[in-house]
Amino acid sequence: MIIDEAKPDVTTKGGSRSKAITAGYTPGRFALRDAWFPVMHGKLLKSRPVRRAIHGEPIYLMREQGVAVAYEDSPRDRERGRFRRSEFTAGTGRWPTFERYGYVWVWYGNNDNASVDLVPQLPILPEKGMPRYFGGNIVFDCTYELINENLLDLTHLDYLHSMLTGDALSEDDEITVSSTSETVTQVRRATNRPVPKGQKWFVREARQDLVAATVVHVRSGVCVINADWDPGLDVYLVHPCTPESPYRTRTSYTFNPQHCAPAARYMFPTAAHLVGSQDNYAEKPQNRIYQYEQSAAPDMNSRFDAAGLRYRKVYNELVSRQLSGDFGYRDDGHPGRDIRAELDLDRPRKGGRNNRSL
Ligand SMILES: [Fe+2]
Numbered sequence: 361m362i363i364d365e366a367k368p369d370v371t372t373k374g375g376s377r378s379k380a381i382t383a384g385y386t387p388g389r390f391a392l393r394d395a396w397f398p399v400m401h402g403k404l405l406k407s408r409p410v411r412r413a414i415h416g417e418p419i420y421l422m423r424e425q426g427v428a429v430a431y432e433d434s435p436r437d438r439e440r441g442r443f444r445r446s447e448f449t450a451g452t453g454r455w456p457t458f459e460r461y462g463y464v465w466v467w468y469g470n471n472d473n474a475s476v477d478l479v480p481q482l483p484i485l486p487e488k489g490m491p492r493y494f495g496g497n498i499v500f501d502c503t504y505e506l507i508n509e510n511l512l513d514l515t516h517l518d519y520l521h522s523m524l525t526g527d528a529l530s531e532d533d534e535i536t537v538s539s540t541s542e543t544v545t546q547v548r549r550a551t552n553r554p555v556p557k558g559q560k561w562f563v564r565e566a567r568q569d570l571v572a573a574t575v576v577h578v579r580s581g582v583c584v585i586n587a588d589w590d591p592g593l594d595v596y597l598v599h600p601c602t603p604e605s606p607y608r609t610r611t612s613y614t615f616n617p618q619h620c621a622p623a624a625r626y627m628f629p630t631a632a633h634l635v636g637s638q639d640n641y642a643e644k645p646q647n648r649i650y651q652y653e654q655s656a657a658p659d660m661n662s663r664f665d666a667a668g669l670r671y672r673k674v675y676n677e678l679v680s681r682q683l684s685g686d687f688g689y690r691d692d693g694h695p696g697r698d699i700r701a702e703l704d705l706d707r708p709r710k711g712g713r714n715n716r717s718l
Contacts, residue, residue: 414604543693
């Protein structure tokens with residue numbers, strides 16, 4: 361579905377009409393479909409309706425006899441007999457829903473293709489989810505493609521969240537990027553970094569290594585992150601980027617800091633809103649530029665942008681396929697496949713805590 365084909369008549373500072381940097385890349389204007397979206401934490405859903413959205417389509421969630429259900433019409437509209445009955449609910453008024461990993465997942469697309477096998481595998485969370493303390497919500501004022509690109513650039517940790525995650529003074533810093541027809545993965549390995557202020561209170565050593573891996577599911581925006589400072593913080597994070605509109609992305613995050621020191625384990629979720637507001641501070645002003653005002657000048661990419669550029673390539677290929685009527689998944693990018701190796705979850709640690717299985 362094309363959300364908004366018309367570009368606003370944007371004029372750059374120099375007065376010339378802008379052109380897109382990446383040919384054919386139009387974030388915020390195409391709704392990739394046939395995917396499960398983790399719209400909210402299941403533990404927060406009771407009988408009282410909660411409103412969410414995917415690509416502007418309204419979703420009213422509630423529990424009926426303990427089961428999570430999602431309607432496209434508000435309770436008041438249903439009482440009054442006003443029904444939308446869009447293609448997304450196949451004329452039933454009810455979105456396909458499913459609960460796993462502590463999330464209520466909603467299928468956006470053709471209902472006939474809504475198989476639970478297509479729920480992304482999240483090897484860093486227990487099947488039933490984490491206790492409520494480890495989850496929360498952040499809303500970003502920009503389109504979800506921009507957040508996905510941000511999460512694929514984990515070098516931004518060094519300048520945006522440096523107090524907690526460390527500065528760029530590494531002995532070595534290596535980025536690897538890989539992709540499938542549905543996902544993009546970035547792994548950053550940086551060695552011998554000074555321990556940042558925010559970790560000094562529980563790390564005795566002066567130096568630490570960092571391995572940070574992000575797997576992004578391009579259709580749904582679900583990001584799976586393994587960020588491991590050794591010695592130091594060790595955090596598994598599920599960071600959904602659910603596209604509510606081109607100006608609003610909802611992240612119902614879940615941490616699993618099981619390998620952290622106990623004090624740090626309970627501290628980290630409290631830092632989420634600070635970290636999230638730092639990201640929003642950087643991304644909100646970029647949103648319009650990212651979608652509409654890209655300059656005609658060449659983009660100044662560095663080798664650290666490889667993952668973001670790969671994301672645009674996979675995204676564009678999915679858009680072309682969907683425009684031609686192909687909504688299927690290929691084996692290489694099946695969301696249910698095992699991504700433990702991609703996230704480097706079984707890597708031995710200096711500290712000897714090698715048993716990382718859940
Ligand atoms: Fe960030």
